[in-house]
Amino acid sequence: KGNMDVCIGRKKFKKSAQLFSHLAPYQQHVFGMKVQMFGQPLYLAGSKNSRDELMIVVTNKHPKNAIACYLRRWEIETLFCALKSKGWRFEETHIVNQKRIERLIALLAVGFVWAHKIGEWKAALKPIPLKKLRNQKRPQSSFFRLGLDCLRDLLTNFKINTKAFSKYANCIRLSLNENCF
Secondary structure, eight states, X not given: OTTOEEXXXXXXXXXXXXXXXXXXXXXXXXXXXEEEETTEEEEEEEEEOTTXXXXXXXXXXXXXXXXXXXXXXXXXXXXXXXXXXXXXXXXXXXXXXXXXXXXXXHHHHHHHHHHHHXXXXXXXXXXXXXXXXXXXXXXXXXXXXXXXXXXXHHHHSSSOOHHHHHHHHHTTOOXXXXXXX
């Protein structure tokens, strides 16, 4: 949070948001020296997104890659959320055989990428509406959810729209030289 007290040097206290107030959207800054927070020597890194919202990463390791690592972690969390509760409901299969689990996860990962790519494509054509949540505006749905809903609508209609299916299939077209696995 931006309201945390940070001790720089001996007695210079600032709020964490003040350290990164100079950032423009899409900019990030690594605070290269240790600061005191919660009585512990820690490193800080900060970044602003397109909506000028500040993200602060606190770490005990040197923060050179802290923001990139955090964003990667967030992508993984999003994938597992989609696999579990917000899409494929993987846990409801109750599969216990190791080989079957591996195959199902591989299939779900391909489906996730396909749905995500369709969502990205659809959002490029028509931006996802924003909803207000507390003091922030967030997209109404994720790329994954948007794409999954499009795929579901296409596949559950009695008549498959071949033109739409062709467009969706093009979202995941791979070149023959590309290594998939």
